[in-house]
Amino acid sequence: MNVEDMRGGYTTGSCATAGVKAGLLALIEEEIVDQVSIRNPQDAFIVVPIAKVEVLSPTEAMVTVVKDGGDDPDVTHGTDIVTTVTLNQSGTITYEAGFGVGTITKPGLALPVGEPAINPGPRTMISYVFDELVPKGTGIHVKVSVPAGETLARKTLNGTLGIEGGISIIGTTGIVKPMSEEGFKNSLVPQLRVMKEAGYTTAILVPGRIGQEIAKEQLGISINQMAETSNFIGFMLEQCVKIGFKNILIIGHIGKIIKLASGSFHTHNRMSDGRMETIVAYAALEGASQQVCEELMDCRTTEAAMPIIEREHLEGIYQRVADRASLRSMRYIAQDANVGIIISTLDGTILAVDEVAKKIGEEESWHIPCMS
Template sequence: MSDKPMRKGITTGTCAAAAAKAAVLAWQGQHVTTVEVVSPQGVALVAPVAESHVVADGGVAWVIKDAGDDPDITNGVKIVAAVRVADEPGIVIKAGEGVGTVTKPGLAVPVGEPAVNSGPRTMITKAVEDCLPPGKGAIVTISIPDGERLAARTLNPILGIAGGLSIIGTTGIVEPMSEEAFKNSLVPQISVVQALGYDEIVFAPGKIGQDIAINRYGLPAETVVQTSNFIGHMLENAVKYGMRRVLLFGHLGKIVKVSAGVFHTHNRMADARLETLAAYLAASGAPQAAIKEVLDSTTTEAAMPIIARYNMTAVYQVLAERASVRAMRYVFGDLTVGTVIVTLKGEILGLDQTAREIGGHLGWNVPIE
């Protein structure tokens, strides 16, 4: 394994600021190959400029995003700034093709504004003002030609950012993605739910569970958010954002871990799925042959027919109840939690009474028993 340090990159915000500055310089007759911009923390950053040219009343330039060794979806994309110089002071930032517009409250940018966060706004404004003549202003339109297609593979549609990607970056520099950074990228989903006026939220570990919750059982799409493997982290943030009740909604393979008190559910971190299933089956009176067959299974999905064959399907409700208890214990009782366990095809295996109450309040279409 190499111990070579991972290479840092530049954020979309740095790219946009650099392109905007290069566009103004092109308007002034200077066609540069690199520009220096300043991060919100006052750090000078140098970015290469791919192209710049003059247009009527201004200039256009673009920068190719270099994310370093970070697996960033925007790595290699073209970030374009078209600057129209105005006779009045002030910098106006607009969203062009492939840059999203905020459509839901709860984000750092108000509804109706381009999805350009405050750090990049500061960088773009300073970069343009630094090279404009006194008394002049500018309208800066940021575009990402492939942005709308790429945005479909991000959380933007869930967060209410329509039409493209976000221009983000608090420091101007991309640090290679850490687990902590990924965890924190999930949290804005909760703030959007809160801003829409909900104090109940549905946590689905993955896209399959999210789709089942919305499309099959009619839970409001705006309340259903993905946790990935970081269920504990998201529960803590649900408390932070004032949520009152949480509905855990997911596949047996994930939820059974929560039943065992595992709140980081990646299989390399903790994988006691079958052991937990076997323990609860044993506690429910399953014969030893059933326990052995479950432990010999490769997945929880493969264990389901075995559990059915031994008429032990009541264990799923026990596991749902236990997952809720462990989740509430994890946040010291600051949330009320209900749990639904589903198959990959979307059939409900088990759920507890609290799940029925939360789901019913949110208007799902699960029959009342």
């Protein structure tokens, strides 16, 4: 299915905003609705269905909206977003994180520490509803709850970012665009901002769980100093430079890092996959025969090539991969930061460490093993 043919949806922020509007309509205009139209920060209007409206008292209503992410692979798709709106005499809007909605515990995000993780985009949309419906001098208290929020938060980066207790209520446009690569990439950047605000001067980039475990268990690096990159290593290198990091360490499986050595910085298999070609080239530089090179070329993965590499005593390939990945990474960001590389096997065995990584490790007093 093409992206153009895929169905869009709406964000958790739109769900909460719709809940506020439906609740206020029930309280102020005594109207129970099954859908509302809300305005986003770009002045577009979004129609959101309402699953349930409960008037709890003359001043309090609770509204349930079922999150619809469209055809986007969203962990919150299909979950209930429950918004309780309470009228008061404050003249302003206050917010509360109900069950399953996180609270900010680290600086570096768009909201101060201690605030409910109801992001600026949704707050802007809620303010439009407030201005539209609430009489002058009256205020509202907005509590957003997500019954499945604590469980869903484990599938997000919230723990790394310092958002504790549940998910974030998010959305800069209120609309979910299916399969948005730019949106996913941008969702990774706050990890770096939080890291910088925490005082770290070296950024650790980990494409996945393998690199994270090595950094934590073998090198003694705090989880707070790591940022996941997914396949967007080049993008995250650029963001590290933009945010001001001068030292960067990339830790990951050779199957991912070898792509950097060949100059590919978007590492999804559809975008780049010259793993075996690179291994064969380095094997030849290590003195491998044509027969061995052909045997390596027939391997489908880097792990499958390892027994051949060991049998033929070609382990120098690993150091070449680490050294070249470091060189190409620094070229990618125009030498604006030092980039060290550590590569490993699937089981976390470290295969090679380049000189830049060793130097960074010495400066940070990490336990990087000396590789022969």
